[in-house]
Amino acid sequence: MINRLKENEKAAFEELVALxxxxVINTCYRFLLNQEDAEDISQEVFIEIYQSISSFRGDAKLSTWIYRITVTKCLDEIKKRNRKKRISSLGKLLHIDTIIPWIAGDSMPDKALQEEERFREISTVLNTLPENQRVAFTLSKIEGFTNKEIAEIMNTTTIAVESLIHRAKKKTAEELTTILKNKDT
Known part of the structure; x- marks a missing residue:
């Protein structure tokens, strides 16, 4: 497939996109927390792949290279956003209309609402992590990559990835414990 891509074969690129x-969209969404932004950035990822496939050396798997581009594009987008826009994106994620009946006293929140709230809290905590910890933690715990694959994506060592994930787990555990304690009071 790589040779076909390097020869600018349209069918090979269509296969790559389909695969x-x-x-790519899911990874973008996990970083950007907004479906439209995730779709926009994923298009940029595939444009970048198309434009730079000739420079792909094969040092890593093609999928690792694609994730490296995806993560880089997502981080670039996050850097462009100001704090206000990030909060706005989280607001879109909340789907306020789903909790209005509950606030009015009509019914208790269902399981989906509780899961949505948990996801929001976890996302908020993840956004407090330093960028490199958030990337390593997201790729490990949410995307399911191995530490070796994460090291390739982040262009660092496996030991550095282990350290980043350990620090991220420690900080998220502390933050989530604080949130839970505040809910109980």
């Missing part, structure tokens, strides 16, 4: 589209 990786969902995982």
């Amino acid at each position: 990786h589209k969902n995982s």
